[in-house]
Amino acid sequence: MNSNRGSLGGPTQRPSISRFDPGNLLWILPLAFLGLFFFYPLVQIFSLSFARSPGSPLLPIAATLRSQETLHVLGFTFGQAAASTLLTLMVGLPGAYLFGRYAFRGKSALRALSGIPFVLPTVVVAAAFTALLGPRGWINQGLMQFLHLTTPPITFVNTLAAILLAHVFYNTTIVLRMVGDFWSHLDPNLGAAARTLGASRWRAWTNVTLPLLAPAILAAALLVFLFDFTSFGVILLLGGPRFATLEVEIYYQTVSLFNLPTAAVLSLLQLACTLGLTIIYTRLAGRLSRPITLRSARLTQQPLRTWKERFGAGILAAVLLAILVSPLAALGLRSFTRYGSAPRGQAVEQGWTLANYQQLAQNPQSSIFYVPPTAAIRNSLAYASATVFLSLAIGAPAAWALARDGRSRLTRWLDPLLMLPLGTSAVTLGLGFIVALDHPPLDLRASPLLLPIAHTLVAFPFVVRSLAPALASIQPELRQAAAVLGATPRQVLRFIDLPLVGRALLVSAVFAFTISIGEFGATALIARPEYPTVPIAIFRFLSRPGAINFGQAMALSTILMVVTAAGMLAIERMRIAEVGEF
Amino acid sequence: MTHDSFEISQDVVAQFETQQGVDVRFLKAGDAGTALNKAILSKDQPLADVFYGVDNTFLSRALEEGIFEPYRSPLLDVIPQKFQLDPGANALPVDYGDVCVNYDRAFYEQAKLQPPESLADLPDERYRGQLVVENPATSSPGLAFLLATIGVYGEQGYLEYWNALVANDALVVNDWDSAYYGEFTLHGGTRPLVVSYGSSPPAEVYFAETPLDQAPTGVVTADRSCFRQIEFVGILAGTQQRELAQAWVDFMLSTTFQEDMPLNMFVYPVNPNAALPAVFSEYAVIPESTAELSPDSIAAGREGWIEAWTGVVLR
Numbered sequence: 001m002n003s004n005r006g007s008l009g010g011p012t013q014r015p016s017i018s019r020f021d022p023g024n025l026l027w028i029l030p031l032a033f034l035g036l037f038f039f040y041p042l043v044q045i046f047s048l049s050f051a052r053s054p055g056s057p058l059l060p061i062a063a064t065l066r067s068q069e070t071l072h073v074l075g076f077t078f079g080q081a082a083a084s085t086l087l088t089l090m091v092g093l094p095g096a097y098l099f100g101r102y103a104f105r106g107k108s109a110l111r112a113l114s115g116i117p118f119v120l121p122t123v124v125v126a127a128a129f130t131a132l133l134g135p136r137g138w139i140n141q142g143l144m145q146f147l148h149l150t151t152p153p154i155t156f157v158n159t160l161a162a163i164l165l166a167h168v169f170y171n172t173t174i175v176l177r178m179v180g181d182f183w184s185h186l187d188p189n190l191g192a193a194a195r196t197l198g199a200s201r202w203r204a205w206t207n208v209t210l211p212l213l214a215p216a217i218l219a220a221a222l223l224v225f226l227f228d229f230t231s232f233g234v235i236l237l238l239g240g241p242r243f244a245t246l247e248v249e250i251y252y253q254t255v256s257l258f259n260l261p262t263a264a265v266l267s268l269l270q271l272a273c274t275l276g277l278t279i280i281y282t283r284l285a286g287r288l289s290r291p292i293t294l295r296s297a298r299l300t301q302q303p304l305r306t307w308k309e310r311f312g313a314g315i316l317a318a319v320l321l322a323i324l325v326s327p328l329a330a331l332g333l334r335s336f337t338r339y340g341s342a343p344r345g346q347a348v349e350q351g352w353t354l355a356n357y358q359q360l361a362q363n364p365q366s367s368i369f370y371v372p373p374t375a376a377i378r379n380s381l382a383y384a385s386a387t388v389f390l391s392l393a394i395g396a397p398a399a400w401a402l403a404r405d406g407r408s409r410l411t412r413w414l415d416p417l418l419m420l421p422l423g424t425s426a427v428t429l430g431l432g433f434i435v436a437l438d439h440p441p442l443d444l445r446a447s448p449l450l451l452p453i454a455h456t457l458v459a460f461p462f463v464v465r466s467l468a469p470a471l472a473s474i475q476p477e478l479r480q481a482a483a484v485l486g487a488t489p490r491q492v493l494r495f496i497d498l499p500l501v502g503r504a505l506l507v508s509a510v511f512a513f514t515i516s517i518g519e520f521g522a523t524a525l526i527a528r529p530e531y532p533t534v535p536i537a538i539f540r541f542l543s544r545p546g547a548i549n550f551g552q553a554m555a556l557s558t559i560l561m562v563v564t565a566a567g568m569l570a571i572e573r574m575r576i577a578e579v580g581e582f
Numbered sequence: 583m584t585h586d587s588f589e590i591s592q593d594v595v596a597q598f599e600t601q602q603g604v605d606v607r608f609l610k611a612g613d614a615g616t617a618l619n620k621a622i623l624s625k626d627q628p629l630a631d632v633f634y635g636v637d638n639t640f641l642s643r644a645l646e647e648g649i650f651e652p653y654r655s656p657l658l659d660v661i662p663q664k665f666q667l668d669p670g671a672n673a674l675p676v677d678y679g680d681v682c683v684n685y686d687r688a689f690y691e692q693a694k695l696q697p698p699e700s701l702a703d704l705p706d707e708r709y710r711g712q713l714v715v716e717n718p719a720t721s722s723p724g725l726a727f728l729l730a731t732i733g734v735y736g737e738q739g740y741l742e743y744w745n746a747l748v749a750n751d752a753l754v755v756n757d758w759d760s761a762y763y764g765e766f767t768l769h770g771g772t773r774p775l776v777v778s779y780g781s782s783p784p785a786e787v788y789f790a791e792t793p794l795d796q797a798p799t800g801v802v803t804a805d806r807s808c809f810r811q812i813e814f815v816g817i818l819a820g821t822q823q824r825e826l827a828q829a830w831v832d833f834m835l836s837t838t839f840q841e842d843m844p845l846n847m848f849v850y851p852v853n854p855n856a857a858l859p860a861v862f863s864e865y866a867v868i869p870e871s872t873a874e875l876s877p878d879s880i881a882a883g884r885e886g887w888i889e890a891w892t893g894v895v896l897r
Contacts, residue, residue, distance in 0.1 A: 123759060130764045135772040157764060236756045241717040242896050252719050255615035257885050258643055338791050355791055365846050367589045434620050438627040445629055446609055524586065529610045542759050543587060545782040546789025550763050
């Protein structure tokens with residue numbers, strides 16, 4: 001797969017830096033990785049699944065695809081993903097504008113805060129929203145006191161609104177980071193020039209800025225859509241039993257019924273939709289992307305000067321805080337709250353306490369699976385670092401290959417394949433690992449390496465999508481000029497490409513880091529119990545009754561938020577010190 | 583190889599390890615259903631020597647797929663026949679627990695209302711809007727509760743019973759966490775009745791923030807209102823270490839492990855010689871009778887029951 005189309009690779013109208021175009025070699029590593037850890041396990045589990053069907057393997061396909069139930073689930077999956085994506089863009093784009101165009105105090109803190117939701121396991125997010133909007137949540141309690149009501153006025157859990165809000169909560173950071181960063185490198189003079197030439201503010205935006213931003217918006221929208229499309233935990237925990245996406249149905253068919261043929265058909269359907277979407281995306285992106293001169297953020301960003309700007313920025317920041325930070329705050333507050341469960345008088349008796357945190361350091365039953373919070377954090381950080389390393393090592397060559405040969409036939413074929421892991425059911429792939437990776441030297445089924453590999457499958461499409469637009473927008477003339485002036489390919493990379501994409505590189509590192517640190521679904525399937533991550537430890541508490549257990553889950557979630565925020569702020573700092581500002 | 587909820591104390595593992603001169607490695611493979619699926623799919627190249635954690639709702643699947651090799655442990659002699667659901671001794675019982683409706687004592691004391699006593703009380707007007715249950719399609723206690731209603735009302739009558747529950751404004755959520763920590767009054771929700779376990783009250787006492795002299799919750803047990811889940815262990819077919827595997831299975835049935843289990847996993851030992859911890863003997867409720875359904879009838883009926891239930895309750 002990786003060599004026979006190589007000869008078709010890319011137009012060489014560009015004066016090549018050396019005679020041999022290394023562009024196609026760049027594909028080897030990413031494709032080998034995907035082939036081994038993605039396509040091979042999938043093919044194995046699908047063929048095994050169909051082999052289990054009693055009659056012809058076509059029977060379950062026809063039956064599943066024709067059923068009303070499947071159509072209904074498919075329709076809902078698309079509908080909620082489209083609505084969630086639109087809402088996320090509506091919240092994220094103004095925020096991206098604020099982050100991209102202005103420099104103001106508290107910006108990096110706000111950015112780091114906006115990234116926290118992305119790392120939280122869905123059980124924690126569900127608990128956070130319940131603490132905020134549930135029947136006895138802070139908001140309902142406040143309204144009941146204020147309006148003298150006896151029943152909670154807001155119903156949140158088990159509604160479509162809960163699904164949409166949770167998706168916006170999770171994914172806004174994708175838009176903020178991908179579009180905001182790209183925006184910060186757009187030359188504001190382009191829009192200003194259009195206005196000088198008589199264009200209205202609106203025309204300058206639609207005819208100049210928007211088209212330039214389009215590749216980044218499209219890439220962010222695709223990722224958000226795919227995340228929503230394959231949503232599992234949010235649907236299950238916040239949407240309740242009346243809503244089912246394909247992913248939920250796959251889980252039910254696989255785990256509850258062990259109906260593998262039907263599960264395989266649904267899984268393939270989900271993959272086909274993902275592939276279709278990414279093909280549309282690739283075609284659109286190919287048409288929209290254009291080389292432009294990227295500017296340093298220092299040159300494009302301005303302070304908030306007029307009161308109008310300050311007011312607008314204030315409103316935007318307030319909206320972002322309300323949507324992204326209030327559930328986090330509710331969670332943090334909850335971790336310091338004691339619900340006295342003594343049966344006298346009042347049903348719920350509240351007070352402040354540190355007990356939840358103190359308890360974390362104790363192991364009353366000296367269970368062998370107990371993990372001190374520090375060890376869980378260390379495990380999570382180790383897995384996350386491995387994921388960052390792997391996904392950059394694999395994603396960067398792929399992104400570079402895409403950017404070099406954006407229009408070649410090879411690239412147009414391969415690009416959509418890179419996104420497929422995002423559209424794959426975690427249950428299906430988890431079982432695929434079990435049936436495929438069972439022979440030495442590849443018996444990785446019980447290896448601690450399997451976890452970073454699984455996380456990398458999710459993280460590396462993000463790396464590719466954040467890097468490719470930045471790489472593609474580097475004007476070929478720059479490279480050519482450098483080459484003409486005698487630069488070696490290595491020097492071109494070091495002095496032209498790397499500084500220009502440094503920021504995008506850091507954005508992708510942040511994504512890989514956060515994806516790994518918050519991932520729960522695959523982690524629960526393959527993590528070794530002696531090295532549990534923070535989300536695993538949280539889940540362990542949440543699955544047992546008792547006030548202390550719930551309190552400890554909240555405390556550990558709060559610690560996870562703080563560690564993540566610190567990690568992201570550290571990366572933001574790093575960018576200022578090193579390659580970020582050019 | 584086992585599921586997420588498996589727990590064991592360090593010194594108990596150490597005891598086995600010194601006895602046998604080996605290291606024990608545990609492999610947690612997701613929730614109970616997922617872990618079993620993984621054991622089935624890896625049966626040609628088993629991932630472990632012993633698998634623990636298949637319950638009576640999944641037992642038929644495990645036996646049909648032939649993932650175990652039989653082992654008649656000498657300890658089976660002391661274990662009551664009612665737990666030995668596999669006459670071939672491929673799967674040996676280890677522990678059991680009852681899925682029952684729990685109630686919030688404080689709520690009923692305050693409301694001066696008698697808590698319900700059996701399933702038959704739940705559709706009563708007095709308990710309107712008070713019950714939260716889990717979805718049997720996604721939750722294991724949810725499925726167990728559905729099975730309890732089928733056991734009591736039969737395949738002909740259970741849907742009618744559920745109609746009455748829905749008419750009495752019962753709430754369905756997808757999983758135990760959401761029900762217990764989201765909707766149950768004890769933890770800040772609005773519903774004082776929740777489908778949970780017979781062993782939840784001792785857990786509430788054991789994990790209380792302030793010491794309690796009475797469990798904050800009670801259990802609805804009369805007239806077969808609970809469904810009994812029994813968990814099994816088996817030696818994975820094709821193991822290279824048959825003797826060690828046997829030793830481990832014996833160990834799990836011995837009083838050492840059986841007495842360690844209750845406070846770690848909040849389940850009851852099947853070995854009658856195992857002494858229960860004080861918090862259990864004091865606060866746990868073991869129903870006199872439970873709803874009975876054989877593993878085979880569960881395997882045969884599961885899909886149809888869940889679909890019919892979905893049609894009645896969720897549409």
